Amino acid sequence: MVVAILLGGSVRAADDGDWTMPAHDYASTRYSALAEVTPANVAQLKLAWSFSTSIDKGHEAAPIVVGGTMYVVTPYPNHVIAFDLTKPGASVKWTFDPKANPKAQGVACCDVVNRGAVYADGRLFFNALDNQTIALDAVSGKELWRTKLGDIAVGQSITMAPIVVKGKVLVGNSGGELGVRGWLVALDAATGTEAWRAYSTGPDKDVLIGAAFKPFYPDDRAADLGVKTWPPDAWRIGGGTVWGWISYDPELDLIYYGTGNPGPWNPEQRPGANKWTSGIFARRPDTGDAVWFYQTSPHDLHDYDSVNESVLADLPLDGKTVKVLLRPDRNGYLYVIDRVTGRVLSADPFVHVTTSFGVDLETGALRYNPAKAPALGKVVREVCPASPGGKDWQPSAWSPRTKLLYVPHQNLCQDSVAYETSYIAGTPYVGADAKMYADPAGQRGAFMAWDPIAHRKAWSIAEHFPVWSGALVTAGDVAFYGTLDGWFKAVDAKNGNALWRFKTSSGVIGQPIAYRGPDGRQYIAVLAGVGGWAGAVVSGDLDTRDGTAAAGFVNAMKDLPDATRKGGMLYVFRLP
């Protein structure tokens, strides 16, 4: 599972020390085969160099490292900075400014984040917030092409990191709550020309559902369910945006990705399963043809997007090796899915869950708790997990050595307690007033290791704030993550013992990586810079007196402004 196959015939082992895509490899393991840093020596880890991005919004990206150069893409205005790792202090080689449309900032729902660039065949690909995908020459930083995929005027934006599979750049959109119809687009990596576009709602021909489509569960097998599981025409603005992660299995030749929540309708006005929102697609990368789909949250009632990462692993289950997809979902369940067929093998709660009673393994159906369904005028308390889910965008890491999945996540519940007057574009209405807070155990965040074979947590580290950063695990059996209050931490991958920590200038919501520098040494890099939905109270200067701000998240984050300040900073560490 550790082998990453790059494109154009050039195949190299992933342990060459580069980090070419945010998830490290197509299996999305975020596992580095570098082993210089170990539990025995990580306490000696020292800052090698740092660099201020001078941008105050949330920094969610993973640095990309290829052949002695590091690439960082910032939040809007989406600057790309290339660092020469062969120079002392890693001098800046070039900076690229895409001149993204500033109006895109008003469209993005939850801070103007960007989740990273990707390298393939001498090119660096990234998305700008204003719906542009841009290819740069990785050496010179010169623009090779740019393609505009969407329109901010209809509420679309792009925050996700692209991935390159078989000469195609795959890109999805954001903006589901605004009436955007979700899609995944494949662009020719050489020219930027659109090869295919797969919508998440609508008739089969738009969703690229054809003869190859063999979903495991009968509920997914009728024609045009992307139309028929909605009231007429509601699918046209139905959401299901694709703002999360994409994985690829070269042997099966399948890509895997999740779709976002249905929108922008109130649930009462969109009866039906609302396919193909809040679920997982398997598709052929050449054509986009759908092969299977599984809906984690049918007729989503709680904003449980299903865009989380799909980590591909081969697990010993019932005496044989099974190709699975590991998925800690926003709805609070950790799914183990047969990635050949789309069958759910297990689904265990990894957080406190009140909105459902479990997943029926016969039918695949999520068994909702009707008492927690939102309804106008009804007070609903202890909705767990809250809308950001048991885990939001922050990606997990998988170690083939420990066979544990390292999951940064949150433990939040919410109440819809009152109905407040709201106002959008000159239109007054009354909306639910949500307030989030820690689950009954009382800790808002955790970094945990999940054993998917034993169906249980191996260990868990409680954190004061939601853990909104990505995870990294290395062959030295050290796992890394960052906290919103600005601690970058190393723990023993086997038992979770705290080994080292470093206080950063701003909260960490970025994705840590490991790489081998031109000097042959192992480096650990991470972007600090608080923000995102969880950290917007700091990066957006939200009023802590208004608990309902950031869709209720501020209520759970009132102490964050006292714990950290905004501002992007790249940190790179090495043993002495």
Added chain:
Amino acid sequence: MSSASRSAVLVCAWLCIASAALPARDFRVCADPDNAPLSREDETGFENRIARLVAAELGAELRYEWLPLRRGFVRKTMGSGSCDVFIGVPKHLSSVLTTRAYYRSSYVFVNGPSARGIDTFDDARLMALRIGVQLVGQDLAATPAGYALAATGHVDNVRGFTVYGDGPAAEREVDAIRNGALDLALVWGPQAGYFAARATPPLELRIVRPPASIVTAPFEFDIAMGVRRGDVALRDELDAILDRRRDDIDAILSQFSVPRTDLSRRASP
């Protein structure tokens, strides 16, 4: 110093103070650049007209901070210190301090020829008609009309109009009635009144009579000006002007065909 140069200094001193004092203050308004008939960047909306009137009354220079009134608009404008006043917000919007309400309107039925006279969700004809509704696109919430349609079983015959799109949602709804794509639409009054009255032929407007089952979602809203929370001094000044210039403001609202429920239960025209 000669007396001529002394007097020049004096003149300058007097003039300079006067000219420095002339734009005594700025009246900084937070406004949507493209939300007819309320506000437009060319200052032709009725809120722009009211802003001009208030600025003149204050002896202040009118300045705008243009930003679409979408999610987070209070934080992004007034919250960042770039402006001080919203000309029209719901009286009970808690993120700002509001003046006294200067008008009250309601969601209305905008009826095409096939839907004449409809003013209630219980009207038996509704089931066979195509209905437009505004979608606010926030936190699974709907307009009161959206809730009422779902509660009275109108799902399959409803078409949503999002906040985002080519022009205001209300204008797109009225256009859809005119070109026969819809039979009627549910629209917030000030937007409905303007676009319906200017359609040819003008479309019928009826104030919504809410179904008894929908008690928590009011269809009528009081509209006030909004200032920063705690800015009592400015609020009091604005209250005084709203009182003093009530007739002029009513005249502006009337020119823009705003249906009022604080004047009469009958909608215009």
